[in-house]
Amino acid sequence: MIRDAPDATNIAKTASVTVNNSKPTVTITPPSKVYRNVAATFALRALDSPQDVAAGFKYVINWGDGTAAQTIGAKAGNATRNIAHTFTATGTRTVTVRATDRNGAQSDPVTTTVTVIAAPTLQSSSINGGAKQRSRIMNILFTLSQDVGLTKGKLKLTRGAVNVALTNASFTWTGGTQTGNLGLSSTNLVDGNYRLAIDTGGGVLNIDFFRLAGDANGDRKVNASDLTIVNNAFGKSTGQAGFNVNADLNVDGKVDNKDKTIVTQNTGHTLPA
Numbered sequence: 001m002i003r004d005a006p007d008a009t010n011i012a013k014t015a016s017v018t019v020n021n022s023k024p025t026v027t028i029t030p031p032s033k034v035y036r037n038v039a040a041t042f043a044l045r046a047l048d049s050p051q052d053v054a055a056g057f058k059y060v061i062n063w064g065d066g067t068a069a070q071t072i073g074a075k076a077g078n079a080t081r082n083i084a085h086t087f088t089a090t091g092t093r094t095v096t097v098r099a100t101d102r103n104g105a106q107s108d109p110v111t112t113t114v115t116v117i118a119a120p121t122l123q124s125s126s127i128n129g130g131a132k133q134r135s136r137i138m139n140i141l142f143t144l145s146q147d148v149g150l151t152k153g154k155l156k157l158t159r160g161a162v163n164v165a166l167t168n169a170s171f172t173w174t175g176g177t178q179t180g181n182l183g184l185s186s187t188n189l190v191d192g193n194y195r196l197a198i199d200t201g202g203g204v205l206n207i208d209f210f211r212l213a214g215d216a217n218g219d220r221k222v223n224a225s226d227l228t229i230v231n232n233a234f235g236k237s238t239g240q241a242g243f244n245v246n247a248d249l250n251v252d253g254k255v256d257n258k259d260k261t262i263v264t265q266n267t268g269h270t271l272p273a
Contacts, residue, residue: 035202119202214266
């Protein structure tokens with residue numbers, strides 16, 4: 001057994017410890033496409049100690065387009081956030097960001113390069129393959145200036161202030177030709193003026209059209225002229241000489257009494273532009 005000597009004493013000693021504040025790291029992620037004059041949303045993310053992340057960060061962003069550097073003040077919970085910027089000219093831009101934590105430690109500058117391009121435009125559109133009749137709308141074909149990877153969810157059809165569901169509509173997008181085809185054969189459209197809004201991601205493009213039962217020549221009224229078109233092609237079917245697609249008002253491939261009935265039942269109807 002070992003015992004302390006009666007006169008042994010304890011000596012307290014101190015030491016200084018320096019805790020270094022680590023600097024944060026930051027990332028900035030651009031959207032897949034950046035369009036001129038359209039707000040582009042970038043994702044910011046800063047990483048640091050849990051305490052610094054909770055306290056938030058100050059960000060300084062240079063957008064590389066000649067505008068003044070943008071400062072975002074430190075705020076709790078902003079370690080991950082989105083920030084929008086609008087570029088007013090096309091071309092390549094280098095975006096630089098730095099983050100500063102609550103203790104003043106600053107990240108290394110991080111850069112990302114974006115290419116600003118012109119927003120898509122509508123090059124052409126056609127209703128029913130270019131046919132004049134507006135008695136039944138079968139499809140809308142349109143071509144844009146660039147491939148935007150369009151889906152049906154980016155389309156909105158309205159009749160005035162009324163939304164028209166596209167649940168039963170079909171849609172195909174062909175990137176190689178920048179062409180969209182909206183099939184409406186299974187969508188019930190009543191008489192009226194319609195607008196198809198196309199959200200390209202770089203703005204919304206509109207195609208306006210109308211539906212008027214019995215209108216064979218597309219003049220927004222149903223009268224004797226439409227009946228004449230039907231009579232002149234009466235009895236003809238697709239592929240036969242004398243068949244007129246504008247006379248086939250129900251689009252069943254033949255011109256018969258059903259088409260005549262559509263005209264006679266709607267004679268006198270008009271649709272203001």
